[in-house]
Amino acid sequence: MKYSSLRQNKIFLVLSSLKITVGCLLLLFILTFWGTIAQVENGLFVAQQRYFHSFFFLASGRFPFPGAQLVLWVLFVNLLSAAITRYRFEWNNLGILLIHFGLLTYFISAFVTFHCVQESQLTLMEGAGSNVSTAYHDWELAVWQKTEGNKNGVIAYDISRESVGKIFLLTGDGFNIKVEEYYPNAVAYLSDVKQRPNTINDSGITTLKSTPGKRDPEKNIPGGIFEAQFGQSQVRKLLLYGGEDYPAKVVIQDREYFVQLRKKRFVMPFLLTLKDFKMEVHPNTQVAKSYESLVQVKNGDMERDVLISMNHPLRYKNFTFYQASYAIDALGREMSTLAVVKNFGRVLPYVASLITFLGLVTHFLGMGFSKKMGSTVRCSELRRSGKSVKQGSK
Amino acid sequence: MKVRYQICLGFFLVATLSSCENNEQKRFYTEIVVPSPLAERQDSTAVLEHPEIFLPSTANDEPSPKQSSDLKSGDNLTWATPSGWKEELGHGMRLVTFVEGEGKEKVEVSIVKLAGAAGDLQANVVRWLGQIKLELKDEELASFISRAKGINTDSGMAGKIFDFTLLQKWSAADLDSMMTAMFEQPDGVIFVKMTGSKKIVLSEQKKFEQLCHSLKIH
Numbered sequence: 001m002k003y004s005s006l007r008q009n010k011i012f013l014v015l016s017s018l019k020i021t022v023g024c025l026l027l028l029f030i031l032t033f034w035g036t037i038a039q040v041e042n043g044l045f046v047a048q049q050r051y052f053h054s055f056f057f058l059a060s061g062r063f064p065f066p067g068a069q070l071v072l073w074v075l076f077v078n079l080l081s082a083a084i085t086r087y088r089f090e091w092n093n094l095g096i097l098l099i100h101f102g103l104l105t106y107f108i109s110a111f112v113t114f115h116c117v118q119e120s121q122l123t124l125m126e127g128a129g130s131n132v133s134t135a136y137h138d139w140e141l142a143v144w145q146k147t148e149g150n151k152n153g154v155i156a157y158d159i160s161r162e163s164v165g166k167i168f169l170l171t172g173d174g175f176n177i178k179v180e181e182y183y184p185n186a187v188a189y190l191s192d193v194k195q196r197p198n199t200i201n202d203s204g205i206t207t208l209k210s211t212p213g214k215r216d217p218e219k220n221i222p223g224g225i226f227e228a229q230f231g232q233s234q235v236r237k238l239l240l241y242g243g244e245d246y247p248a249k250v251v252i253q254d255r256e257y258f259v260q261l262r263k264k265r266f267v268m269p270f271l272l273t274l275k276d277f278k279m280e281v282h283p284n285t286q287v288a289k290s291y292e293s294l295v296q297v298k299n300g301d302m303e304r305d306v307l308i309s310m311n312h313p314l315r316y317k318n319f320t321f322y323q324a325s326y327a328i329d330a331l332g333r334e335m336s337t338l339a340v341v342k343n344f345g346r347v348l349p350y351v352a353s354l355i356t357f358l359g360l361v362t363h364f365l366g367m368g369f370s371k372k373m374g375s376t377v378r379c380s381e382l383r384r385s386g387k388s389v390k391q392g393s394k
Numbered sequence: 395m396k397v398r399y400q401i402c403l404g405f406f407l408v409a410t411l412s413s414c415e416n417n418e419q420k421r422f423y424t425e426i427v428v429p430s431p432l433a434e435r436q437d438s439t440a441v442l443e444h445p446e447i448f449l450p451s452t453a454n455d456e457p458s459p460k461q462s463s464d465l466k467s468g469d470n471l472t473w474a475t476p477s478g479w480k481e482e483l484g485h486g487m488r489l490v491t492f493v494e495g496e497g498k499e500k501v502e503v504s505i506v507k508l509a510g511a512a513g514d515l516q517a518n519v520v521r522w523l524g525q526i527k528l529e530l531k532d533e534e535l536a537s538f539i540s541r542a543k544g545i546n547t548d549s550g551m552a553g554k555i556f557d558f559t560l561l562q563k564w565s566a567a568d569l570d571s572m573m574t575a576m577f578e579q580p581d582g583v584i585f586v587k588m589t590g591s592k593k594i595v596l597s598e599q600k601k602f603e604q605l606c607h608s609l610k611i612h
Contacts, residue, residue: 129428144425152425168420203567204593245563267423328537333432 016081095363102356109348129273186223270299474608476601501590553577
């Protein structure tokens, strides 16, 4: 297909309509307003999922309304079609072309961020360190064997309601775990009556009761009944609850395995240790004025101390650490929570901004230059015709 | 580059980026957790997930307080016995004792009223800490006392609740624990004390608070 025929393609011509652009921008305005207001009622996560991450959602539970993801896709196709059908690839259009290329790069960076970003958090007490951050919403079933020191080789499976009935193959020697029941949000009870006879739970939990999910899904605590199998002969029933501090210990053929239902972990290729946490409050109040975490990044032989404070994140490799929260326990021990964002496309928005900026500069300089050139040409034409510029202006 | 190749490249890019979404199920990783030297006890296998989680005691609905027939001591103090707690007559300084469960599952709650000098807040907290074999540094003790939860009874008495399970977050569930309440009054001090394993104390916390709320001086 030749480029000239592509420019005349009816589909591209329809898709490049300015009406679509204006319609999409209007819808984005409505969605942004609606989604922002809805956060008060439904919480940040639910509002994000419903208004911004969806293709469609039901307004008032009845009427389908396009979600921001669909609108952005349409806008992307619209812009791309416009670039194919309308713009002439000439030097005097370079500014406009760069601006639109910059806008398309914004879309690409939004796509990369939406699909590839990994958001989690890391809570450390002063002096503590870790190489894993914790997911906000996703959970995993983690199994490991006790090892010397602070390192554990973990085998983990992502777990959700869809995992019921599945068998997680853990070790080569035949230790598997079957998910019998799974409640995305549950309440654990310590009553005398056991929900299932012969179930093991190290915290004394006997019963799990499914409850409706909370407005903020981050606060949901799942639980479930699992069957630990070792070969065909040995079977143990486990009751696991996401709110337990300790993993369940399963001893099979003199081997100790630890099993825990916990928030999904993301591995960082370095160790982060909280050396010190400082918080300042406004005078005579308990309201935080500023807080900062002095952390040590250890990667192999490299050790580096970095101060993370509000609006001053740590960027290392593809990870960005923001000061998010803090806690002080009953003994006055301080803990700092860092929001961890892994995004290999984090440079893309900057690239898009730079391209758009260059496009604007090129466009306006070009306009100014051609104006100047136009007036110079007019002046020389007037001179040639025997009239001075002043005379002409009079 | 021909347009068809450009379109193919575009599709390839979209497909590659779409595959970034993590659909992987089974994962292997090495987890390194360096415990804080400040932590009282933190097993390297343990990870603090939900420090504030409360485990209710029964699968039934909220236990409704059973109004006792105004048990009056010489100090004219009344209370409502929470459902499920067995009330025993007081002895010695105790106005009343409540028990529930047996053996390791046993919880014991007592109400004591001391007229006159009953020691200051800190001295009492140190005494209670000693009873569950805990020792705190001065600054830790000050922090623990300052974070005690305030309580107002239904009749308007103000007091403080000391939840010692907060100091045993990384400890085993069957460790001896305690929860106490202290109400300083013009004519003396009322103490409410609940003892049992950490697990039981946590599970009976709501009933304990109900009992405290129901205290009334006539």
